[in-house]
Amino acid sequence: MMGFSVGAVVQSVLLLAACFATEAARLPSNFGRCSKSDPRFNECMRANIEDAIHKLKEGSKELGLKRFDPLDIPELVIGEGKGPVNVVQHFKDVELYGLTGSKVLAASADFDNKMMYATSVTPELRLQGQYSMKGRVLLLPIFGHGPCNVTLVNTKINHTLTAEPFEKKGQTYWSFKDYTVTLRPERVIFKFDNLFDGDARLGDEIGKVLNDNWDEVFTDVRDGYEKSFGLIFHGLANRVFTRVPLKDIFLE
Numbered sequence: 001m002m003g004f005s006v007g008a009v010v011q012s013v014l015l016l017a018a019c020f021a022t023e024a025a026r027l028p029s030n031f032g033r034c035s036k037s038d039p040r041f042n043e044c045m046r047a048n049i050e051d052a053i054h055k056l057k058e059g060s061k062e063l064g065l066k067r068f069d070p071l072d073i074p075e076l077v078i079g080e081g082k083g084p085v086n087v088v089q090h091f092k093d094v095e096l097y098g099l100t101g102s103k104v105l106a107a108s109a110d111f112d113n114k115m116m117y118a119t120s121v122t123p124e125l126r127l128q129g130q131y132s133m134k135g136r137v138l139l140l141p142i143f144g145h146g147p148c149n150v151t152l153v154n155t156k157i158n159h160t161l162t163a164e165p166f167e168k169k170g171q172t173y174w175s176f177k178d179y180t181v182t183l184r185p186e187r188v189i190f191k192f193d194n195l196f197d198g199d200a201r202l203g204d205e206i207g208k209v210l211n212d213n214w215d216e217v218f219t220d221v222r223d224g225y226e227k228s229f230g231l232i233f234h235g236l237a238n239r240v241f242t243r244v245p246l247k248d249i250f251l252e
């Protein structure tokens, strides 16, 4: 069902992550570390993850990460829904703004099961780029291509990460084999320019329909957004964890 869209995104994430296999790295010295025995470990992790996200705005040479805000996403495909959204949304040259404004509400780790959990809220997540689509939404025909802007307001995100340990030169690392995301925005604002080959009246009408029914429209394709964000975060998390030995992230 999602094979096509996720395939395209996987490709972009693999490109993003293409050079992580090389040198071991250390967490930048201004990043906090948490001790596993700290009775306030979860709070330590929550604060440090939030702080790290803010510090990564411009990226990190040490960690081989490009800028976080905006984050460049070469291609993103959101598949058709099962309900009112009978259209595949192709996005290209996307800049994702707003990740570094995220607040981490809670975080925890389960070392026995090699899992990590976090809940965050991002005040404004904006996907800006080029779109193309042709199909139907809420039974109305829709087609067009051009600049677009999809804004997710006050988005709560649950992150569930499952790791697999591996050894390299006598050091233990974590590689995440799964990164699952659930997204709950308070509101979504769609702006697709040049719908219907630039017919402004039709374009404004369908734009209004999309925004008046944002909940129904977004919910129908939420799965595609969750899988795409999951893959993007998965690539970023592995970039760090497969290069920094575990004992430099979580102190014994």
Ligand SMILES: *[C@@H]1O[C@H](CO)[C@@H](O)[C@H](O)[C@H]1NC(C)=O
Residues within 6 Å of the ligand: 126, 128, 149, 150, 151, 189, 191
């Ligand atoms: C994108 O849409 C949001 C919400 O409508 C708006 O605040 C923002 O200014 C828009 N940005 C651009 C570049 O159009």
Ligand SMILES: *[C@@H]1O[C@H](CO)[C@@H](O)[C@H](O)[C@H]1NC(C)=O
Residues within 6 Å of the ligand: 119, 156, 157, 158, 182, 183, 184
């Ligand atoms: C996150 O998980 C909690 C606990 O299972 C749940 O109550 C909440 O609705 C979830 N939030 C999102 C954004 O999925």
